[in-house]
Amino acid sequence: MPCPSLLFALRSALRHPAGFPPIRGLLLLTAALSIPLSLSMPGLASGDQWTDVSGQHTINADFLGVWGDKAVFAMPNGQRRTVLLKHLQAESRLRALDLAEQRKAHREEVKNELLEIQAAQRAPSAARIEGPAESAPPYQPLPVGASLQDTLDHNLQQTRAGHLRVTWDTLPKSYQQDIESLVVEFAKKMPPKIWNDQIAMINRLTELLASREDWVFSHPQVLAMVSGMTNDEQQARTNYRSVIGLIQTLTDPQYVSLERLQQGNLDGLIAELDEKAAGYLQPFLPLIEPTLPTSMIAEKVDDTHAVVTIVMPNSPTPAAGGPSQPGGQPYPGAQTYPGSESYAGEEAYSSAEMPVMEEGMDGMPAMPGGMPGGAAPGMGMGGGPRGGLVIKMVQVEGRWVSETMAKSWESDVERFRKRIGEMPGSLDSFVFMLDAMRQWVNLNLSPLEAAETREAFHSGMDQIVADFALVAMQALGRPPRANNANDPYNADYEREMGSGNEMDYQNQSGYEDGSNYEAMMQGEAMEAGQPPLQAVPQP
Structure with missing residues (x-):
């Protein structure tokens, strides 16, 4: 039987949730290479007796494995000896075959675990953020007949809870209808390719950032920026995932496809979006509070x-x-x-x-x-x-x-309606900007998407992070x-x-x-x- 302590150590190395894939890989490799040596220890196959089919000849040897139709043994003097399986006594032959199967199973297990680690290193996380780290308090609608002061207090309360839906709900009904009609008209006039291309670009970026979270946060410059802003890396990661999750929610075709927008019913759409987005806003509420x-x-x-x-x-x-x-x-x-x-x-x-x-x-x-x-x-x-x-x-x-707002509402609506009527001809500047963004994305994201190691990913990140850090410092230094x-x-x-x-x-x-x-x-x-x-x- 295999050594229990070795298997325990191996499984611990494989399943321990510490975030150091290279160390885990090294432990696995060491454990895999140690299996042949460990089999010579007492209690496994060291000095076992093997008897031939006649029952007249017995040797003390360590079983090394099966090669074709032969069993391979290590003799006490260090020499190797092969014996045809059919020449072994039934008990010895069955024992050799069992040990060979156990050895093969262990090799497959180690191989699969190594493949899993390699796959995990290539995509440390899921490409889509499944949900926020914490849920938001339930949305409370404005009570019927609320006074102006009650309305103001209610707006502040719901905003502090992360429910931006309150801005929509406090608009007059005719204003909501005007906005809904503009959205429907916009969705009908917008060329699907232009709209879908920008959604696809955003999704491509967010899925890369989500799936390579560990590699992003292990980049030296990112670590330096995070440590300069906070000592809590876990909170920084929560904020990182929340931003990605919020963007993925707001660009989910389920909500913002042209087909969905053409259906109108912004009340229902905004309610659904708010329910999902409010949770992602929770980590940022302490940062937003001083501005309220x-x-x-x-x-x-x-x-x-x-x-x-x-x-x-x-x-x-x-x-x-x-x-x-x-x-x-x-x-x-x-x-x-x-x-x-x-x-x-x-x-x-x-x-x-x-x-x-x-x-x-x-x-x-x-x-x-x-x-x-x-x-x-x-x-x-x-x-x-x-x-x-x-x-x-x-x-x-x-x-x-x-x-x-009340004085300019009608003129604003008409101005916007006129601009929509000029589409798609009025979108030339936007198409130009979209093409420039697509070129940047292809140039910078393709190497990151193709990177199969942490080092290759970091190499692709270097210039992007340097440019981002420069822009951030300029903004903060203003x-x-x-x-x-x-x-x-x-x-x-x-x-x-x-x-x-x-x-x-x-x-x-x-x-x-x-x-x-x-x-x-x-x-x-x-x-x-x-x-x-x-x-x-x-x-």
Whole structure:
């Protein structure tokens, strides 16, 4: 019988989950080469007695194996001797055949394990991320009849849980229908080859990154970058898989094929995507948290108009109530912030006119109601009390949206519809960019896909990682935007984007008390000793 301790050591080497395939391979090779030597140990075949068919001649020898129709033995003097199997006594012949079968089975087992290790080294992981490392809390729909403040709180809560679906669910129904009709029209006009080619390229990249995770993280430059950002490599790997899984989910043909998009029903599609994507977002929520408001304070002006103060982390927070108007006085019906008189002269209530997002590098315009970076979805931005952000909200079909979005919605939809109507002729620049990307992918990914060893894969990664590290360092080394007490929320951003302050309620109908909102604001400002605010003409 084979030595139990040897088999135990061999199986331990094969099945131990330590992440060092080269060491495991070395252990397997050593164990495989040790089998012939181990068979000479007592208890296996050392000094066994072998008797011929006549029963008159017996030798003490170590059984080495079967060669054709002969048994091979090692004699005590070191010489080898072969004996025809048919010349051995039945008991000796059967024992020799059993040992030969056991030897063959062990060789096959070792061979298969070595092949498995080789295959594992070529593809350390599955090409598709099967699921997120942790699940997201269940999505909670907005309660029927929720107030503006409840809506704002609900949006923050669901965003912090990773459910971006909440942005869609808080849009007015007609807005959702407009977007759905644009998506359907887009899917019908988009040439399938262009769409499918870009999806295929993304899948090719993500499947390579997923299947070669161990090789990616063993690259010296990647290890250096990871150690420079975190001491937790496991968390870095979780983030890595989460990004890949999120991209694979968002590009899954089950959800984003042109055939599926042509069917419409964005409600169902977004709900399905959100359920899968929210889990992949969980590892990044601590990173996203500093960019989210700590609270949003709503103050209704009348039944269909309101102002909202967005309080960001580390910003001075009003003790109670809502935003104040110029001169430090509260708006009619709004509660007063303690100490608000110290902010006389600040333009506390303003809403920046959001720029219309024109076509980008891909030749396609942004979706209607697009916001610049940092703006809450569906909200226009402006400077508020103590440097905060203040937005003007209006109710549309029972939903609250920014007044800027409501004013430009129809023109934005028509602009986007016109651009879709110009397809595919308007996609020339996008096709050019897609071809350039395809060339880059073929040039850089083909050697990585063909690499059969860790070293070959690392060699193919060297230039890519070096270029990525250079870009990352340049991005991180860019001087941050100035942040000071007078402009803690980077109001200069809006001026760079070409947007100004908007105080135009003069064309709106009067409110419940019969007064015009713009006139009321200017009257209050004059009483506070400030010049009246001038309305900015709308384009």
